[in-house]
Amino acid sequence: MKYAILTADEPFISLAELKSLLNNENNIYYFSGIAVFSGDYKNIARRSSNIKAIGEVLAISNDPKDINEVIRGKCFTIKPNVILRSDKDRFNALYSTATKGVIFSKKCETLDLIFTDGIIIAGLREEERDSKSLLLHAKKPYSQSGTMDAYTSRLMVNLANPKKTVFDPFVGVGSILIESAWIGYTCLGADIDINMLEKTKYNLKYFGYTCDLLQSNIATNCIKKTDAIVTDPPYGKSVNAKTIKIEELYEKLFSISSEILSKNGRLVFATDAKYDWRDKIKEYNLSIIGIHFIYLHKSLSRAIYVVQKR
Known part of the structure; x- marks a missing residue:
């Protein structure tokens, strides 16, 4: 025991x-x-x-x-x-x-x-727990306001618990990929912003990790299959309402997840807790395993959804 x-x-x-x-x-x-x-x-x-x-x-x-x-x-x-x-x-x-x-x-x-x-x-x-690696990853060279911390990033990867591969379609500065690579997964990241991809590449290299990186919009299905999708999509102030609606962005995430996740593969994503994606998720042949809430500050609580392909 x-x-x-x-x-x-x-x-x-x-x-x-x-x-x-x-x-x-x-x-x-x-x-x-x-x-x-x-x-x-x-x-x-x-x-x-x-x-x-x-x-x-x-x-x-x-x-x-x-x-x-x-x-x-x-x-x-x-x-x-x-x-x-x-x-x-x-x-x-x-x-x-x-x-x-x-x-x-x-x-x-x-x-x-x-x-x-x-x-x-x-x-x-x-x-x-290997707290030293978490503290080390918190000091990555490139970071910015709203960057997901190492503890939450590793948590999300573990909630997905893939067999081999992790895909992050909103890679940002690479927090989730860093934890995926450290654990030992094959990792792939995409982002529409080439500058973000360069920062991610530098951060990964800084720690001696390697992941494949692609410049891609979430609307483009850039890979065929993955065990898990773990991601922190833009929300709140980080979304430019003039170029994309947050509802469309998340709906496309659910659609892509339904297409490329292997059977019983998981999508783990973060969002502003004020949004409720449960009904929309069910429309795409996905089942909700759990929803967890993390308080960040008075203007934002983060919800982490754990979703599985049926």
Whole structure:
């Protein structure tokens, strides 16, 4: 049995990311801030955006004595984790009982001791999120106002969880392609603006990544097939209403997705939360898997749609 420590400020998006990467929703049990699941999975936390760590469960109980029976006499580096702040005092009272007789040393394996929803989870940490790569990607040479951050970009790629290829038809400065390439996917990007493509090319080269780039309008079907489309189309102030209507732009995205996605392939896209695309999506033989909302600032909340080809 495995446990996953989810990002506290986005627990439901974190859970959705975990479900997508596991390809199985039926064996996941959720506690506040923690998911417990079965199976032998590797590199899930490392490649994630919102899963902080994953490990092997040693014991789960509401009685600290049960936990102590499993870990007493063994050597650990212990990382206590109280998910709900209101439980901090209660956990402090249980901690000494749970860890009685344990040998503490930084040279030993890391033990997560988690208190949530009235239970204690003790587990050996196996892998952690690669936060260094996310912070590195945040410092790409070319950026601009409204550029999607590395955490959200990686999240969207993971929500798509393609077999091999990722296509971004609104590449911008390449945030989504950077995360796709880092994970190891074959990546393709398109944009109508040649200047944006040059910036994307420079950003990719800066990190040593390679993706195919095409100058193309969304109205032009420039590729034949892909496992996933992951994109951040222009919306709000970034759309020039004189040249294109936002409704037409998104409708064309849905149309192209229906044409080029492989069976069960996913379209993951971001949009201003004020728009509701559910009815329009269903017109194009696409099914909505989930919609997730991220607050950015007082004038914009972002909705991330996860859509699958039937």
